Amino acid sequence: MVHAPERPPEGAPPVRINLYSDTQTRPTPAMLDAMMRAEVGDEQHGDDPTVHALCDRMAALMGKEAAVFMPSGTMCNVAATLVHCRPGEEIIAHETAHILTSEGGAHAALGSVQILPLKGPRGMYSPDSLRGALRGKSRHTPTQRLVEVEQTANTGGGAVWDRAVLAEIAAIAHGAGLSTHMDGARLMNACVAAGIAPAEMVAGYDSVWLDFTKGLGAPLGAVLCGTRDFIDEAWRWKQRLGGAMRQAGVCAAGCLYALDHNIDRLAEDHANAKALARGLAQMEGVEVQDPDTNLVFFTIAGTGVAAEALQRRLRMEGIAVSLLGGRLRACTHLDVAAPMIEAALGAIRGALAKA
Numbered sequence: 253m254v255h256a257p258e259r260p261p262e263g264a265p266p267v268r269i270n271l272y273s274d275t276q277t278r279p280t281p282a283m284l285d286a287m288m289r290a291e292v293g294d295e296q297h298g299d300d301p302t303v304h305a306l307c308d309r310m311a312a313l314m315g316k317e318a319a320v321f322m323p324s325g326t327m328c329n330v331a332a333t334l335v336h337c338r339p340g341e342e343i344i345a346h347e348t349a350h351i352l353t354s355e356g357g358a359h360a361a362l363g364s365v366q367i368l369p370l371k372g373p374r375g376m377y378s379p380d381s382l383r384g385a386l387r388g389k390s391r392h393t394p395t396q397r398l399v400e401v402e403q404t405a406n407t408g409g410g411a412v413w414d415r416a417v418l419a420e421i422a423a424i425a426h427g428a429g430l431s432t433h434m435d436g437a438r439l440m441n442a443c444v445a446a447g448i449a450p451a452e453m454v455a456g457y458d459s460v461w462l463d464f465t466k467g468l469g470a471p472l473g474a475v476l477c478g479t480r481d482f483i484d485e486a487w488r489w490k491q492r493l494g495g496a497m498r499q500a501g502v503c504a505a506g507c508l509y510a511l512d513h514n515i516d517r518l519a520e521d522h523a524n525a526k527a528l529a530r531g532l533a534q535m536e537g538v539e540v541q542d543p544d545t546n547l548v549f550f551t552i553a554g555t556g557v558a559a560e561a562l563q564r565r566l567r568m569e570g571i572a573v574s575l576l577g578g579r580l581r582a583c584t585h586l587d588v589a590a591p592m593i594e595a596a597l598g599a600i601r602g603a604l605a606k607a
């Protein structure tokens with residue numbers, strides 16, 4: 253049984269090209285400087301001005317009434333479920349959704365809700381499959397309460413949901429009396445890639461959150477947005493879950509810095525991901541999914557090399573990639589510069605040729 257995070261293979265050098273995840277960015281000196289100078293107070297007490305500034309700014313950016321600062325995106329998802337749903341109710345989501353695959357069963361363990369998994373390519377389901385999943389109301393069926401989407405769809409390859417499809421899904425959900433929730437871990441990647449303002453992208457979603465520890469490069473924090481009543485209730489769950497903090501302005505200042513400096517530059521990550529995908533596509537036996545944003549999923553079944561073996565060989569050269577459900581994933585971010593893409597492609601080519 254594996255409960256603790258995996259460690260690097262023995263004898264592995266330090267990572268010099270980190271394509272493992274955009275969660276592994278280090279705060280830059282300028283971000284740390286902003287954090288050091290933050291005005292702080294007791295966040296749990298409502299006294300931290302920097303946290304208030306971040307929440308006000310996020311509510312405005314998302315076009316919602318209010319926002320709450322959370323330690324993590326997972327806590328945003330869990331608190332949102334706990335506010336939207338009662339025990340025995342059902343959430344409709346894609347079968348690869350983070351809430352279903354990667355939150356330790358929190359929604360069942362803490363919310364006593366079940367998740368109805370929908371299929372569909374690239375981590376997305378169609379308006380028609382949502383229509384088909386709606387249950388009639390009877391005493392046999394669970395009460396459906398919430399429709400969830402992930403923008404971008406992580407294991408769908410960082411795929412960007414089309415704005416019109418999002419709007420149609422929200423309209424179907426609301427028409428059936430269900431609420432809508434958007435897991436916006438990488439929402440800004442989607443907004444930058446599509447050239448659509450966040451408030452417009454998330455219109456129709458009753459709750460939405462953004463992670464500051466993915467492409468935005470902050471060390472800690474996520475912000476959940478919704479109506480004032482929703483956020484009041486989410487605050488109660490934040491308290492219950494142990495997410496109420498003290499001088500959290502130190503972290504909120506890093507998030508504010510990220511909003512000012514690290515959004516437009518996501519386009520560079522997307523360009524780097526495209527370059528990586530182009531290079532991989534030229535390799536014999538490698539299948540790569542064309543990336544919309546910063547996540548490049550690829551398989552190497554045609555090369556005769558096992559995915560684990562390539563991951564290990566690269567790690568022994570100081571290059572980290574992740575392995576998710578048999579597919580390799582390379583993620584571009586703040587700490588990955590264009591020349592590193594060329595270097596990584598060279599290393600992958602070399603590792604495959606050696607086999």
Ligand SMILES: *Cc1c(COP(=O)(O)O)cnc(C)c1O
Nearest residue numbers: 324325326350402406435437463
């Ligand atoms: C990372 C991620 C989360 C969870 O966020 P944490 O800040 O790691 O708790 C949720 N959903 C998606 C799609 C993610 O990629």
